[in-house]
Amino acid sequence: MTSPPALSIRDLSKSFGPARIINGVSLDIAPGERHAIIGPNGAGKSTLFNLISGLYFPTQGSVLLNGQKISGLPPHQINRMGLSRSFQVSNIFTNMTVRENVRCGVLNTMGLGYSFWSNIGANKAAHAKTFEILERCGLSDKANVPASLLPYADQRSLEIAITIAGNPDVILLDEPTAGMSQSETARAVELIAKATEGKTLLIVEHDMGVIFNLADRISVLVYGEILATGTPQEIRGNAEVREAYLGDEALPEELA
Template sequence: MSTNHSNNHCVLELTDLRKAFGKTEIIRGASLAVNEGERFAIIGPNGAGKSTLFNLVSGRLAASSGQVLLHGRPIQQLPPFEIHRRGLARSFQVSNLFHRMTVYENLRCAVLWSSGQGYAFWRSIHRLREVHERVEAMLELTRMAPQRHTLAGELTYAGQRALEIGLTVAGGAQVILLDEPTAGMSRWESEAAVELIREVTRGRTLLMVEHDMAVVYGLADRIAVLVYGEVIACGSPAEIRDNPRVQEAYLGTPATAAAGAAATTIATEA
């Protein structure tokens, strides 16, 4: 289990959030409260509405009703770039990189964009010492310094996901949303990704969607279970693992739950 502790100050709050496409309601009154410094995971079966919920929080979709508060201020009607400027950044299931630019250049773009500086033909970016220092710090944090000159498109799949996580936090956002950060990875790659996520989100608030329960149990302070657009349970990893309703709706048979317990034990001992 994660050792990242919350101070119980809520930084992200969803209240009776709903999203319908035509007559089909995908998110049906979801409510969550994520505390400062907490690592919070959302799990659920395919079609539960997890990605839709993420899109509502990050501004890519407009809510049909309900409210999303970031640091106590409503953001559900704001465009994604404005939400990002207020301190919330997200990654995507599909890697979203500049493949013909180097690792360094990708990170530099993220830092420049988040600071509102952008590119200007009359100003040399190489003179922007603060930007350079932030990029260097991010290269060290993500352990990608040896690959600084590698084109993003030439990185391994795991390397591209690591770079995307770096881009998500490069702008200095304090609330990070990660959408299935270990999808498609081998067990060894997933373990490395967990260590990276733990490191880059230290001192930040993390909200993630993840299908790999070993990853969830290894990172999350709390877990919410989303089924058919509704939050059916929320609690510590142990509470979620032992919840009969969750076992029936998502985690499956007692044997699956036992496997989850083993994963929790391994993660705690690690």
């Protein structure tokens, strides 16, 4: 028996009053695939993420995680089932250190919380897991720094660290390189590739260099509908996509 898609979006729609923001989106993402969603401002990318992660209830259609229906469930339950997302606006506890932020995410998904009575074995496991994640996200040397004092790019790395803390199967990253310099972006791409190794990744990004470097497949969302899905090469060569979205913008291959 073949395994189901890691994420299956089926005829998904979302309206706010009379405005249909997501309109009949269907998309299957295979286990281990890195899939990017691109599209102009206001196309509905964040709304799609909110529908997948349970913040919004769909007007129509469904979302399945590893073959199980998740649409209609609350975000924390979807998270427990193996889907985790980052936000454009950061989710970090600024009054905690970097280590405490990650540890909080680890403990939470172990079902422990910050309890004094948590058993010692589980605490040891949480400690080891916390340091493994800090290492993977290049934050080990900043473990004891208060999160509020981190430079912006490190705060975005911490956001990714918190997102992967619960060892999710499917990771949703919403514009993880927004506001970064070119060199910070290059570092972030490496970090994302390393931090999400072996996982299924759905990423919303505006930086074409990031997307064409990272994604196995790309979907182009325009006015709440998927205009095209394909490999970076296919998307690059798609005349409709160029016209609707990429325009005359120089694509990464052509920048060299």
